[in-house]
Amino acid sequence: MYDVAKIRSDFPILSREVNGKPLVYLDNGASAQKPQVVIDAVTRAYSHEYANVHRGLHYLSNLATDQYEAVRGKIARFLGAASEDEIVLNSGTTEGINMVAYGWAMPRMQAGDEIVLSVMEHHANIVPWHFLRERQGVVIKWVDVDATGALDPQAVLDAITPKTKLVAVTQCSNVLGTMVDVKAITQGAHAKGVPVLVDGSQGSVHAPVNVSDIGCDFYAITGHKLYGPSGSGAIYVKSERMAEMRPFLGGGDMIKEVSKEGVIYNDPPMKFEAGTPGIVQTIGFGVALDYLMELGMENVAAHEAGLRDYAMQKFAGLNWMQVQGTTPDKAAIFSFTLDGAAHAHDISTILDKKGVAVRAGHHCAGPLMDHLGVTATCRASFGLYNTTQEVDALIDALELAHELFA
Missing domain, CATH: 3.90.1150.10 (Aspartate Aminotransferase, domain 1)
Structure with missing residues (x-):
């Protein structure tokens, strides 16, 4: 019960x-409140288990790395992803969508190309596309909701033209509470050869999610809304899309080798995780997901x-x-x-x-x-x-x- x-x-x-x-x-x-198990996990990680990840051979570094990397698998299970290699860890939805904008969309879009958004998107799923509008002449096409706040999937699909390169929609409005049929949108958009990004910041909080069933190309989540720490999150990226992406940020962990002549990048998803991550935040996020999946x-x-x-x-x-x-x-x-x-x-x-x-x-x-x-x-x-x-x-x-x- x-x-x-x-x-x-x-x-x-x-x-x-x-x-x-x-x-x-x-x-x-x-932002949601945190259960004691998350608070305890964060306290324990800082008090008794803290070290940097991926870079040390000593006990604490190995322990922190194991705990940190285990979260990738938890997120994959929570979202129904085919593989944990399709999960990029980050600070939340805002970073995730910006990664897609800079790493995937920017190299593929030129003046006149279109991105379809609904009018009820959060700024996190608007501002990165405005960057492309300002800097590359990309056109944003808006789809309205009806008088009840519902978003008709067919209206989204009708907005797609041969110039459309991406559909980016929320699964659940943070204002109206509207739940969007993102599966129908994804299926229709894919039939027209258009990838789909889903902002799952609210949708993942209120109902089960299965990105494999939805079929979307990108799905972003935020840890602090899922009863985890702030500064934690992830984005699911379908393996085909991940292979098309260039790195968003440069630095440690996203490289294999660096020389005066160039860089050899790490394999995905590490290729998109530059610098020291939010180690403790991510560990806490994993505990929050354990809590949710147990409920x-x-x-x-x-x-x-x-x-x-x-x-x-x-x-x-x-x-x-x-x-x-x-x-x-x-x-x-x-x-x-x-x-x-x-x-x-x-x-x-x-x-x-x-x-x-x-x-x-x-x-x-x-x-x-x-x-x-x-x-x-x-x-x-x-x-x-x-x-x-x-x-x-x-x-x-x-x-x-x-x-x-x-």
Whole structure:
């Protein structure tokens, strides 16, 4: 059984108070809290097991290297990759997408070539493509969502032309909670000879992922959203695409030999991992993935679906609240505004006084904010340890905010 009380006891921060109230942490879309096993793993790695990896023959270096490299296999299992050699370790989704932009896309694109994006992409899956637009004349084509926040896969496929070189889409909107049928998009894009990059920062958190089934060429994840340390993450790169990529960063570990005359690069995936990595962060990330896989992502998804349905039922009774994104199968992520002149920052401040932590702003999704016609929203994003009682606490805090600002 999914024992949420037991799970909550694994996260020490959830027992604290904020402003004299029990903490209700609903900012998981920005960063999730860490279970004690991850905290212990990080502490142990620094206290008793730390050394640099790949470079030493002594005991500690070998131990750190073994623990660090074991995470590659854990990520491959978590994502359903065919081989751990398709996993590039990095600091998170932002680095991963930039690696694809510089290492794969830039050498293959020229002025007039196109990249298809949805309007609800996070800036991490927008800004690197703007670099190519500014520097090489690449054209970005935008696909809108419908009134419910849904993204029609066929609309994405219809945007593909003979000039399209890449489709880059999120699997789950960090603002709307919309779950995207990335498998249908990938299949359709591949039929037209176009590779697909999936931003899995939110999608991998809320549901099981199998990149082999999806068929995508690139899939990026971020450790701190998956209950692991900040500064950890990875990108899955299909072996065929990896063979086409040039190195993104140069330095140690990504080389076999360096001479005055040139460089012989290391084999993939090491070819794309320059310098001393986030050793301890990555080890902690591996422990977080162990924790998630032991819980079972199917069980996490079912729990969060229950929270989503309960919250949507409660929100339906608040006629002064506007929720952005109403697709029935969305993740438990809710962006909203309240009637009146109150700014999202003011609303979140009132909620914080009640111990309820939400995010306020544009959520690194400027094009989507423009599409929705709002400058900012509040966002309550639920995780595997949240409860229906915390939904009720959010409702109570929202009613106070409405009373103050109405």
